Amino acid sequence: MPKQAFGWSDAETDQLVRGKRSGIAIVGFGYIGTVIGAVLADRGWPVTGIDVRQHIVDEINRGVTSVREPGLDELVHNNVQAGRLRATTDFDAITDNDFIIVTVGTPLGPGFEPIVDDIAAAAREVGRRLQAGHLVTLKSTVPPGSTQTLVQPILEEISGLQAGVDFGLAFCPERLAEGRAIRDLLSIPVVVGAVEERSARACSTLWRHTLGVESVVVDNPRTAEMIKLADNLWIDLNIALANELAKVCDRLDVDVLQVIDGANTLPKVNHNVNILMPSMGVGGYCLTKDPWFVDHLGHSLGVELAIPRTSRTVNDTMPRYTFELLKRLLEEHGKALETSRVAVLGIAFKNDTGDCRLTPTKFAVELLEQSGCQLVVHDPWVTDEEARTVTRIPLTEDIESAVKDADALVFFTGHRQFKQIPLIRLAELAGPGCVFLDGRNSFDPAEVRAAGMIYKGIGR
Ligand SMILES: NC(=O)c1ccc[n+]([C@@H]2O[C@H](COP(=O)([O-])OP(=O)(O)OC[C@H]3O[C@@H](n4cnc5c(N)ncnc54)[C@H](O)[C@@H]3O)[C@@H](O)[C@H]2O)c1
Incomplete structure (x- = not known):
């Protein structure tokens, strides 16, 4: 039976997490789900990955993954062998675990709008199995407001339970970068925005104790959702700046890396200027869409933004x-x-x-x-x-x-x-x-x- 992750005193949650006496279900076992699942299992947690794709589940249960990330093959293999990591298409597995983490995809639609259908579908499956004491953490990148206006109503309506009273609910953005995912997961501070204090504490205790990283608790899920987008907008825009500098340096016959290295020695407020590297292009699942999420958000709020479009266009x-x-x-x-x-x-x-x-x-x-x-x-x-x-x-x-x-x-x-x-x-x-x-x-x-x-x- 689950020990319950939510609703305990701080000391009890602490003990629960330190003792790893409950389990973690990860809904959406793609790139992010697999990395997080393998790392949590390697830290001693029983982890169950739940995905709608049968071949992904079969691969994991054979101890292999098609996610190409330094060190991941070994973690998946060792932890499946040790019986700490498994995968299934059966959502009933949720019930045996106290911590439920959602890492399904949030792609961009044809009009550059966020598609959150998989989030809604995952929330419905979680809602059907939700029990008092569960802590649900959303990690997918979502338009600000999604945890409380999309996920929470689905969970509450289907389960008949109340967030912050019967079960915990938090948004905790995933901030790792591909190619250095495991290292990032074990070093970058986690940001936690929850529907109320106990959810925030349970969520940050889990990550702090398990990964040994700092946690930054913010006022609410909306703030944490916005932090994720702010990070990726900054990165995309900063690369766009480097790319435009590179184009000029090509004409000037000047080495852009010397320009950037020199420029980055200037202290500004608490940090130095920090221009990133130019390259042949920006791609992947995050930087190509998250600035558009911000653009869409501005539009929906009646604020016309220039930066997201500019960074995307330049890159x-x-x-x-x-x-x-x-x-x-x-x-x-x-x-x-x-x-x-x-x-x-x-x-x-x-x-x-x-x-x-x-x-x-x-x-x-x-x-x-x-x-x-x-x-x-x-x-x-x-x-x-x-x-x-x-x-x-x-x-x-x-x-x-x-x-x-x-x-x-x-x-x-x-x-x-x-x-x-x-x-x-x-x-x-x-x-x-x-x-x-x-x-x-x-x-x-x-x-x-x-x-x-x-x-x-x-x-x-
Ligand atoms: N890839 C990255 O570097 C990265 C970094 C930070 C944040 N993120 C965010 O994390 C989220 C996941 O990204 P990803 O790269 O892992 O995507 P992904 O496409 O690799 O994985 C998503 C998984 O969810 C599964 N899925 C879809 N609907 C489901 C459902 N209803 N129930 C269970 N499983 C379902 C899919 O089959 C897939 O395996 C996205 O919101 C992304 O923006 C990604």
Whole structure:
């Protein structure tokens, strides 16, 4: 029987969490659900992942995951073996657990509006099994207001129970970044906004004690929901700033990284200026949609916002900009793109992940395909199935075959494997006069040039 996560004194909640005497159900076992589930299980919790996709559930129960994230395979394997982690499509599993965490997707609709259908569906399933003492924590990124105007009424109506009286309810945004998800989960402070104090305390106790991270408790779920969007809007806008600086630096023949490093030494209030890195594009499941959530929110409140549209528009120009850089670079060295052999290295949206959702590389690869050049594509993190969402060209399995006789090496990601192969070896394989386009500014230009290749980065 569940021990109940909500409604106890602080000392009892503390004991419950420290003793890991109850279980955690995670509804939505995709990227975020799997990372959180594996980490919580590794910290000793019995974790049950609940998902509507049977193949995801089957994979987990075999001890494997298709989520490509450093260290995750091992965590999933070990914790399934140890009997602490399992998955199911049966929502009845909710009843055996005291902590219920919701991590279903919240995609963008065709009109750039947030789609919260999966949140509503998950809330209905949770509501049917809700018992007094449960603590429900929503972690999906949602439009501000969703916890209390969408989730709470569904839970209360279906269960006949009251939030903050019979069961706990909190919003606790997930703030990890792909490619460093496990590290982030174990280090970034959690933000908690709950419907009342006891829910907030139970929620922050769970995360603080289990992960050893600080918790920041804010007034209500709406504030926590807004914090998540503010973070991602800041990141997207800041990258847009770096990208526009890079475009100017390209014309000035100035290294944008030196500009940014220098600019970032300026103290401003409590922190330094902190301009992020330019790149061939911004992608993935969060930065491409969360600014639109803010835009939509402003619109619904009668506030016309300029920033979300601007950051999205600027960042969306980068794949074409990078493609044009390559074309020009080849021309400057006496080659035409359409008769060149081009090796694209990395198609995931980010370094050291295999996630191709909304990857900016898709647009750049499409332009390369249309150019008629001889294209080879290699990405050690991406599965063949995921690669087919980006390009119809089958992945070349090893980097050496991909690079052989190439006129241009185009690094759309800076995966760690790409830095393990000596530059001199890449130059040998590619042959003389090879162009090296560093789409993530991950390499040292002097080292690339010393190896005999023609270096170009984004803004450098
Ligand atoms: N991916 C990231 O880096 C990241 C970071 C922070 C926050 N987030 C947010 O976390 C949420 C989840 O993101 P994700 O990347 O894990 O998405 P995802 O698509 O990988 O996972 C969502 C999972 O929910 C499942 N699902 C859908 N409806 C369901 C239902 N009714 N019941 C049970 N399961 C259901 C899907 O089958 C899928 O496996 C989103 O709101 C996202 O914005 C994502």
